[in-house]
Amino acid sequence: MVWFKRSKHNISPDSKKLDMPDGQWIKCESCSEIIHNKQLELNHWVCLKCNYHFRIGSKEYINLLFDKGTFRETDKKMKSGDPLKFEDTKKYNERINSTIKKSDLMDAVKTGTGKIKNQKVSFACMDFKFIGGSMGSVVGEKIARAIDRGYKEKIPVIVISQSGGARMMEGAFSLMQMAKTSARLARLAEAKLPFISVMTDPTTGGVTASYSMLGDINIAEPNALIGFAGPRVIKQTIGKDLPKGFQRSEFLQEKGFLDFIVDRKDLRDKIALLIEYFADEK
Amino acid sequence: MAKNNTLDFEKPIYELESKIEEMRQYEGDLDIKDEISKLESKVFSLKKSIFDNLTRWQRVQLARHPERPYTLDYINMMTTDFIELHGDRHYGDDKAIVGGLAKLDGQKVMIIGHQKGRDTKSNVYRNFGMPNPEGYRKALRLMKLAEKFNIPVITLLDTPGAFPGLEAEERGQAEAIAKNLFEMSKLRVPIIIVIIGEGASGGALGIGVGDRILMLENTWYSVISPESCSSILWRSWDYKEQAAEALKLTAPDLLEQKIIDRIIPEPLGGAHKNYNQIADTLKSILLEELADLMKIKPDKLVQNRLEKFGAMGVFEE
Numbered sequence: 001m002v003w004f005k006r007s008k009h010n011i012s013p014d015s016k017k018l019d020m021p022d023g024q025w026i027k028c029e030s031c032s033e034i035i036h037n038k039q040l041e042l043n044h045w046v047c048l049k050c051n052y053h054f055r056i057g058s059k060e061y062i063n064l065l066f067d068k069g070t071f072r073e074t075d076k077k078m079k080s081g082d083p084l085k086f087e088d089t090k091k092y093n094e095r096i097n098s099t100i101k102k103s104d105l106m107d108a109v110k111t112g113t114g115k116i117k118n119q120k121v122s123f124a125c126m127d128f129k130f131i132g133g134s135m136g137s138v139v140g141e142k143i144a145r146a147i148d149r150g151y152k153e154k155i156p157v158i159v160i161s162q163s164g165g166a167r168m169m170e171g172a173f174s175l176m177q178m179a180k181t182s183a184r185l186a187r188l189a190e191a192k193l194p195f196i197s198v199m200t201d202p203t204t205g206g207v208t209a210s211y212s213m214l215g216d217i218n219i220a221e222p223n224a225l226i227g228f229a230g231p232r233v234i235k236q237t238i239g240k241d242l243p244k245g246f247q248r249s250e251f252l253q254e255k256g257f258l259d260f261i262v263d264r265k266d267l268r269d270k271i272a273l274l275i276e277y278f279a280d281e282k
Numbered sequence: 283m284a285k286n287n288t289l290d291f292e293k294p295i296y297e298l299e300s301k302i303e304e305m306r307q308y309e310g311d312l313d314i315k316d317e318i319s320k321l322e323s324k325v326f327s328l329k330k331s332i333f334d335n336l337t338r339w340q341r342v343q344l345a346r347h348p349e350r351p352y353t354l355d356y357i358n359m360m361t362t363d364f365i366e367l368h369g370d371r372h373y374g375d376d377k378a379i380v381g382g383l384a385k386l387d388g389q390k391v392m393i394i395g396h397q398k399g400r401d402t403k404s405n406v407y408r409n410f411g412m413p414n415p416e417g418y419r420k421a422l423r424l425m426k427l428a429e430k431f432n433i434p435v436i437t438l439l440d441t442p443g444a445f446p447g448l449e450a451e452e453r454g455q456a457e458a459i460a461k462n463l464f465e466m467s468k469l470r471v472p473i474i475i476v477i478i479g480e481g482a483s484g485g486a487l488g489i490g491v492g493d494r495i496l497m498l499e500n501t502w503y504s505v506i507s508p509e510s511c512s513s514i515l516w517r518s519w520d521y522k523e524q525a526a527e528a529l530k531l532t533a534p535d536l537l538e539q540k541i542i543d544r545i546i547p548e549p550l551g552g553a554h555k556n557y558n559q560i561a562d563t564l565k566s567i568l569l570e571e572l573a574d575l576m577k578i579k580p581d582k583l584v585q586n587r588l589e590k591f592g593a594m595g596v597f598e599e
Contacts, residue, residue, distance in 0.1 A: 176591060246448070
């Protein structure tokens with residue numbers, strides 16, 4: 001005999017929390033604040049409490065920077081050619097193909113042209129999620145072509161970097177992309193066209209040691225890791241712990257390598273203003 | 283050859299050579315002339331078969347051989363009237379990169395290169411050939427000076443990498459290298475690059491943009507050293523041989539990849555076996571290449587250089 005009878009089956013172990021579906025809430029990696037996805041998106045993936053800049057990709061930066069519907073992607077289909085038939089624990093071409101499938105990207109950079117506050121620019125943005133944003137032949141060639149587009153159309157060039165450095169699996173080819181892109185920037189500079197470099201977390205190795213550091217204006221997002229050698233390697237070399245804030249944006253500005261640090265919400269305004277300053281008034 | 287500098291794969295040669303050495307001591311007493319000459323020809327064919335079939339890792343070992351000629355050795359052997367120029371005029375004088383004015387058979391050149399040390403003391407002094415930013419800035423200052431007075435530039439590359447230190451980062455290692463790539467790509471005098479030992483990544487490329495890229499036969503040039511590549515991709519230091527194979531980093535590899543223009547043959551057994559021979563070979567090739575490049579007008583030279591590096595890369599569209 002049942003003494004108390006439950007009138008409604010309102011609690012059961014497998015019921016779904018209707019107001020909090022999975023993946024709607026995100027914990028800030030810096031201050032552990034729980035933030036709603038939509039709120040975070042409206043704030044350009046920057047923590048509302050501590051200003052931590054979440055890592056975002058080319059798609060998000062394009063939406064953030066460009067006038068609606070003006071961005072046209074270029075060299076959309078360019079794909080790595082595996083020149084060395086490289087194989088470590090995995091074949092490089094398999095790594096490429098599976099990363100393409102997983103990330104919905106063709107390589108670690110997206111390029112194109114579009115308008116920022118009605119001013120046309122040539123643009124490239126790297127994606128860390130594609131093999132650590134590493135630079136191989138495709139990244140080098142697409143960046144070089146983006147610079148050439150600026151050169152030919154006489155428009156400013158903007159590159160957003162996010163990379164662990166040159167891509168090992170293309171050996172010396174990757175290394176030479178540093179020279180290739182820097183040479184194209186030299187030609188752009190001779191034509192007196194502006195190049196704005198934006199560094200985001202992280203920008204290291206051969207990418208920092210080529211186009212990222214060659215901006216007429218070098219900008220970074222707050223607290224981004226920026227350097228040549230990675231912190232782990234430096235720590236091993238000197239056998240000491242690294243000082244707090246070492247190789248972060250604020251440190252680089254202090255040492256004289258950045259023009260300024262910009263919050264993501266101000267990035268579009270700041271770039272638009274710079275382009276206006278550098279525009280040919282003739 | 284000092285025994286402790288013998289590489290693993292050279293041991294059979296060394297053993298035979300010391301046997302001959304031993305026999306020579308009895309040569310006066312016994313009639314073993316034929317025996318010795320037989321052994322000598324055996325050594326030669328053994329050497330030939332070993333050095334014609336070097337693995338990539340073995341070439342890396344040869345590139346790092348502690349008896350190999352370094353930049354200052356080549357300068358002493360190939361040039362006259364050398365005046366070393368010091369300092370970047372901003373911070374200091376980096377000992378890991380040396381450079382200055384010199385004459386190559388009377389031809390004025392600005393010659394710049396990485397400099398390693400030969401023992402512990404000189405290696406500490408030279409920071410093991412790993413430059414700090416001021417090294418790259420000194421190199422650039424000398425190149426701009428050469429451009430001003432219309433003197434061609436020769437750079438000799440031999441570094442295990444740019445120095446990964448705290449101060450190097452503070453003073454802008456990345457910026458210094460990037461600036462050199464930018465400026466070298468538009469320098470209005472001929473630039474010849476020679477990899478004489480190790481060409482490790484950005485640290486090498488930082489003085490490595492030019493019109494001709496030459497590689498000595500037993501050297502390597504890549505985006506990363508085999509050891510570091512092994513530690514990152516295999517997560518262990520034990521796969522350096524495989525990494526060297528995978529990276530395809532030798533002179534024949536880079537010639538096939540159309541990244542370099544020419545291989546400079548070394549004496550049998552490596553450059554360190556005959557300093558005069560390798561210096562003579564390099565000198566005559568440099569003079570030959572310089573003569574060609576000096577006929578080209580500066581505008582064309584810069585345009586060709588842009589196209590040369592522009593063509594490097596493999597992709598599908």
